[in-house]
Amino acid sequence: MPTIKEIARKAGVSPTTVSNVLHGRTARVSSETRRRVEAFLKDEEYAPNMGAVILARRNSRIIGVIVFMEPRRDETVLEDPFSSSILGAMEEEIRENGYFLMLHATSDEDEVIRLARTWKLDGLVLLWVPAALCRAIRGSIETPVVFVDTYFEGKDRGFHRIGLDDFQGGYRIADYVLSRGHRRVLFLANDDVHPGGDRFRFEGCRKAFADKGLEFGGDRFVVVSKDPAERRELYGRLSRRPLEYTALLFSSDYYAAEAVSFLGDHGTRVPQDVSVTGFDDNIFARLIRPRLTTIHQDVYGKGRAAVSMLMKLVRGIEPVETEIRLPVRLVERDSVASAED
Amino acid sequence: MPTIKEIARKAGVSPTTVSNVLHGRTARVSSETRRRVEAFLKDEEYAPNMGAVILARRNSRIIGVIVFMEPRRDETVLEDPFSSSILGAMEEEIRENGYFLMLHATSDEDEVIRLARTWKLDGLVLLWVPAALCRAIRGSIETPVVFVDTYFEGKDRGFHRIGLDDFQGGYRIADYVLSRGHRRVLFLANDDVHPGGDRFRFEGCRKAFADKGLEFGGDRFVVVSKDPAERRELYGRLSRRPLEYTALLFSSDYYAAEAVSFLGDHGTRVPQDVSVTGFDDNIFARLIRPRLTTIHQDVYGKGRAAVSMLMKLVRGIEPVETEIRLPVRLVERDSVASAED
DNA sequence: CTGTTAGCGCATTCAA
DNA sequence: TTGAATGCGCTAACAG
Numbered sequence: 001m002p003t004i005k006e007i008a009r010k011a012g013v014s015p016t017t018v019s020n021v022l023h024g025r026t027a028r029v030s031s032e033t034r035r036r037v038e039a040f041l042k043d044e045e046y047a048p049n050m051g052a053v054i055l056a057r058r059n060s061r062i063i064g065v066i067v068f069m070e071p072r073r074d075e076t077v078l079e080d081p082f083s084s085s086i087l088g089a090m091e092e093e094i095r096e097n098g099y100f101l102m103l104h105a106t107s108d109e110d111e112v113i114r115l116a117r118t119w120k121l122d123g124l125v126l127l128w129v130p131a132a133l134c135r136a137i138r139g140s141i142e143t144p145v146v147f148v149d150t151y152f153e154g155k156d157r158g159f160h161r162i163g164l165d166d167f168q169g170g171y172r173i174a175d176y177v178l179s180r181g182h183r184r185v186l187f188l189a190n191d192d193v194h195p196g197g198d199r200f201r202f203e204g205c206r207k208a209f210a211d212k213g214l215e216f217g218g219d220r221f222v223v224v225s226k227d228p229a230e231r232r233e234l235y236g237r238l239s240r241r242p243l244e245y246t247a248l249l250f251s252s253d254y255y256a257a258e259a260v261s262f263l264g265d266h267g268t269r270v271p272q273d274v275s276v277t278g279f280d281d282n283i284f285a286r287l288i289r290p291r292l293t294t295i296h297q298d299v300y301g302k303g304r305a306a307v308s309m310l311m312k313l314v315r316g317i318e319p320v321e322t323e324i325r326l327p328v329r330l331v332e333r334d335s336v337a338s339a340e341d
Numbered sequence: 342m343p344t345i346k347e348i349a350r351k352a353g354v355s356p357t358t359v360s361n362v363l364h365g366r367t368a369r370v371s372s373e374t375r376r377r378v379e380a381f382l383k384d385e386e387y388a389p390n391m392g393a394v395i396l397a398r399r400n401s402r403i404i405g406v407i408v409f410m411e412p413r414r415d416e417t418v419l420e421d422p423f424s425s426s427i428l429g430a431m432e433e434e435i436r437e438n439g440y441f442l443m444l445h446a447t448s449d450e451d452e453v454i455r456l457a458r459t460w461k462l463d464g465l466v467l468l469w470v471p472a473a474l475c476r477a478i479r480g481s482i483e484t485p486v487v488f489v490d491t492y493f494e495g496k497d498r499g500f501h502r503i504g505l506d507d508f509q510g511g512y513r514i515a516d517y518v519l520s521r522g523h524r525r526v527l528f529l530a531n532d533d534v535h536p537g538g539d540r541f542r543f544e545g546c547r548k549a550f551a552d553k554g555l556e557f558g559g560d561r562f563v564v565v566s567k568d569p570a571e572r573r574e575l576y577g578r579l580s581r582r583p584l585e586y587t588a589l590l591f592s593s594d595y596y597a598a599e600a601v602s603f604l605g606d607h608g609t610r611v612p613q614d615v616s617v618t619g620f621d622d623n624i625f626a627r628l629i630r631p632r633l634t635t636i637h638q639d640v641y642g643k644g645r646a647a648v649s650m651l652m653k654l655v656r657g658i659e660p661v662e663t664e665i666r667l668p669v670r671l672v673e674r675d676s677v678a679s680a681e682d
Numbered sequence: 683c684t685g686t687t688a689g690c691g692c693a694t695t696c697a698a
Numbered sequence: 699t700t701g702a703a704t705g706c707g708c709t710a711a712c713a714g
Contacts, residue, residue, distance in 0.1 A: 001458060003691055014701040019693065030699060047458040051395025052691035055706045060392070062443075084425030091446055100460075101444045102403075105432055117342060117388040119441075257628050264630055287598050288629055289605055344707055355685040360709065371683060393707035396690045 002044040011040045022048075060120045062100045063310065065090055066112055068129040069105040080254065081282050082299055086148070089303025090125060097311050099123075109136045116143045123310045126150065131196075134159070144313035148306050151196020160313060162306045162324045166197045169295040169328040170204025173249055173277050176293070176330055178212055181339035182247040182275060185209075185216070186238075188259075189251035190224045198251050201279065205249060224255050235259050239268040246274060246339045253278035253285045256292055260335065271337035281331050291333035302326055343385040352381045363389075401461045403441045404651065406431055407453055409470040410446040421595065422623050423640055427489070430644025431466060438652050440464075450477045457484045464651045467491065472537075475500070485654035489647050492537020501654060503647045503665045507538045510636040510669040511545025514590055514618050517634070517671055519553055522680035523588040523616060527579075529563045529600075530592035539592050542620065546590060565596050576600050580609040587615060587680045594619035594626045597633055601676065612678035622672050632674035643667055 004022070008015040013033055020028045021037040029037075040046075054060045065087070087103070094101045099122065104115060112133075116124060124145045126134060131152045138145055138159065147161040170187075177185060187205050189198035202221050209216035225231055238248065238259070250256035256278035260270045270276050270290055278285050278294035285292035305324055312319040345363070349356045354374060361369045362378040370378075381387075395401045406428070428444070435442045440463065445456060453474075457465060465486045467475060472493045479486055479500065488502040511528075518526055528546050530539035543562050550557035566572055579589065579600070591597035597619035601611045611617050611631055619626050622637035646665055653660040 004693095005691075008701095015692080016694085016701060017699085020700090023693090028699070033699085047455050049396065049461070049691050050459050051392050051397075051401065051461060052706090053693085054392025055390065055396055055708090056392075056691080056693045058706075080425065081422050084421065084428070087425070087428070087444075088446075091444055095445065095447075103406075103428075103432055103442045103444050104436065105429075106436075114388050118391050120390070120392060261628055261630055284625075284628060287602055287625060289602055345709095346707075356708080357686080357710085358684060361684090364709095369683065374683085390707050393690085394709080396692090397707080397709040399690075 002046050003049070004046075007037065007040050007044060007046055010044070011037045013037060054120050058120055059122050060100075061098065062102050062119055062121050063094050063307070063314075064102050064104060064112075064115055064119070064121045064124045065127070066115075066124060066129065067103075067105045067127045068133075069107045081284075082280065085282075085299040086127070086303040089300045090307050093304045093307035093311075097307070099311075099314075109133045109140075112137050113140050116141050123314045125306050125310060131156065144310060146306050146310040146313070148302065149197065151200070158322070160309055160319070160322050162302055162309065162326065164197065164297050164302070165325045165328050166200035167204040167207070169279060169297070170201035170206075170249075171208045172204070172328065172330045173279070173293075173295050174205035174208035174216070175211075176332070177247045177249065177275060177277065177336060178208060178214075180247075180275070180336055182336075183214065183339070184245045185220065185247045185249060186222055186245045187216075187220055187249045187251070188222045188224050188234075188255065190226065190255060201251055224250075231255070231258065232262065235262040236266070238274075239263050239266050243268070243274055247336065248274060248276045250277060251279050253280045253282045253292060253294055256294070256335075257284040257288045260288055260290070260292070271335050275336040275339070277336060285331070285333070290335045293333045293336045294331050296329040296331045298326055343387050344390070345387075348378065348381050348385060348387055351385070352378045354378060395461050399461055400463050401441075402439070403443050403460055403462050404431075404435050404648070404655075405443050405445060405453075405456055405460070405462045405465045406468070407456075407465060407470065408444075408446045408468045409474075410448045422625075423621065426623075426640040427468070427644040430641045431648050434645045434648035434652075438648070440652075440655075450474045450481075453478050454481050457482050464655045466647050466651060472497065485651060487647050487651040487654070489643065490538065492541070499663070501650055501660070501663050503643055503650065503667065505538065505638050505643070506666045506669050507541035508545040508548070510620060510638070511542035511547075511590075512549045513545070513669065513671045514620070514634075514636050515546035515549035515557070516552075517673070518588045518590065518616060518618065518677060519549060519555075521588075521616070521677055523677075524555065524680070525586045526557070526561065526588045526590060527563055527586045528557075528561055528590045528592070529565050529575075529596065531565045531567065531596065542592055565591075572596070572599065573603065576603040577607070579615075580604050580607050584609070584615055588677065589615060589617045591618060592620050594621045594623045594633055594635055597635070597676075598625040598629045601629055601631070601633070612676050616677040616680070618677060626672070626674070631676045634674045634677045635672050637670040637672045639667055 004015045004018045008018045017029055018037055021034050091101050121143050124143055127148045129150055131150060134147055134150050147159055149163055150161055152159060187202050191198055206216040256276050260276050263270055268274055278292040281294045281296035285294045309319050345356045345359045349359045358370055359378055362375050432442050462484050465484055468489045470491055472491060475488055475491050488500055490504055491502055493500060528543050532539055547557040597617050601617050604611055609615055619633040619635035622635045626633035626635045650660050
């Protein structure tokens with residue numbers, strides 16, 4: 001494993017010259033010596049030692065991708081299809097920019113800060129991290145940070161973030177079921193993952209109702225438990241006759257798909273007896289029958305956009321857009337029928 | 342950001358002593374000075390500079406996780422649920438061991454080698470990498486490597502790998518449908534992902550048939566295209582009347598689920614008209630209706646086992662088992678009926 | 683039990 | 699256009 005010094009010796013030049021060649025500082029080296037040095041670099045299979053680079057430059061070209069892990073929960077964070085899609089997108093974008101991706105799951109802000117310091121991280125992407133932690137983290141380090149799917153309060157300004165137009169999503173899906181004649185509608189969300197997101201989706205629904213002169217009160221927000229048994233219990237209640245609601249608006253495709261399956265197993269047909277919608281438009285939505293009518297979001301684009309924004313920050317460019325809300329789209333499939341009432 | 346030297350100065354000791362405290366070399370430091378130093382370390386929020394560590398120790402405490410990316414394919418590698426589960430498991434195990442995870446997708450062996458060198462990686466996990474590349478990689482670096490889901494030829498010895506008992510899986514599922522009276526059976530696999538894996542699964546099927554005195558020839562192996570349109574065409578052929586086969590053994594839950602949906606859409610009922618099985622037992626298998634009868638594999642355990650073995654290698658311990666084949670289990674659900682013929 | 687010292691490989695002045 | 703010298707922060711061998 002040759003070092004710059006050895007290459008320099010073999011090429012009969014100084015280490016500085018080799019370094020200049022390596023960094024494409026063509027102005028500082030004659031094209032002849034450059035070619036010579038480049039030949040040696042290639043022959044000897046020179047590979048830099050990032051340890052030395054970090055030490056000398058005080059940054060590592062590593063982007064830390066932090067996924068928030070709920071404390072005291074045994075589940076692996078990265079299990080749903082969403083995680084892998086967004087991670088795949090980020091990996092691509094990071095790699096294509098010549099950076100490296102360090103993946104870390106935690107629920108501890110100090111751990112994030114320590115990671116940034118010990119590795120001299122060039123940038124951080126924080127996924128699903130609660131707003132309080134985000135503030136603490138950004139307040140303690142100078143490393144550029146882009147937040148993905150984080151919901152800040154109104155007073156929080158100047159954060160760089162990528163999110164979704166949750167409100168619009170909620171509005172669209174509610175408006176759609178309203179247009180199909182549904183009035184007895186429920187919004188069901190797994191509250192603790194994206195607290196803000198679900199709230200905005202719910203608010204979107206409420207607005208759609210309001211625009212039709214209808215009310216959509218807080219009692220229409222049903223929390224979906226993370227415990228499978230409790231969920232089955234919930235689905236059971238929802239399928240009890242006479243059916244109290246004609247449309248169930250889930251805040252994720254996964255739970256919607258699960259509900260569709262459960263309801264079908266218990267004699268409640270979707271969409272004939274009850275309509276069901278999802279959110280995200282992931283693989284489940286297309287795979288199950290009936291196909292889910294849902295709100296599409298571009299998860300891949302979200303990942304690329306996050307890293308893309310971060311790269312600007314890393315290079316000292318202030319991005320024109322600092323808060324991106326990706327658009328949503330209604331995908332009409334087969335899980336919603338017209339209501340007769 | 343304090344350095345060891347500064348901590349040493351404040352504590353009135355030498356850098357070496359601080360370093361000794363840091364590394365828990367209690368024998369070389371009096372408990373009194375240790376306490377003093379520890380207090381300063383904490384107060385000053387000391388965080389090591391990994392650049393310096395890499396330089397001095399010639400290793401980084403980074404584990405490289407390489408996922409193979411098929412060349413000339415636009416798709417993101419990390420998209421299926423399998424990827425995220427195994428990645429989550431590895432992240433956990435790596436973190437709990439005090440190491441760091443660098444994620445990289447590539448199809449180029451030189452890139453892997455360069456990565457290992459420039460980052461002084463302590464270890465590598467290679468996912469789904471073709472055997473030829475694995476050989477090349479292991480031959481060019483001294484970094485410990487664990488291979489996950491790689492299929493070597495008989496002559497390849499001494500590789501550290503984690504795989505699945507594919508043969509057994511194929512045997513079990515075929516044996517099961519045979520026991521339900523099926524004879525006209527097809528094995529369907531997406532050949533280019535785990536070429537070896539699918540081949541072994543197929544061989545397992547063949548053995549199950551042979552044990553019953555039946556033949557299961559190469560014509561029973563059907564390649565499932567990665568192109569959705571071609572797959573639809575295939576499913577269409579499979580549902581053409583009169584039905585030529587009574588049981589379809591898919592080598593992945595995803596395609597099985599897709600086929601179930603497609604067949605249902607086109608008037609072929611599963612399992613009444615045709616039985617379908619999957620492989621992996623992932624989330625799809627439980628979500629769709631009918632629920633998939635499939636072969637379960639412990640993806641999470643696979644990830645933990647891979648890193649666990651790698652950690653032994655990193656610490657210079659030769660693991661007792663160098664080639665682990667995780668067991669499989671038949672999960673009987675609702676997608677297989679008895680055959681009448 | 684504690685301290686001194688010499689690298690590790692690279693980037694970056696500053697001189698020539 | 700090129701080179702010499704210095705320092706980045708830590709480890710480990712060695713000396714006391």
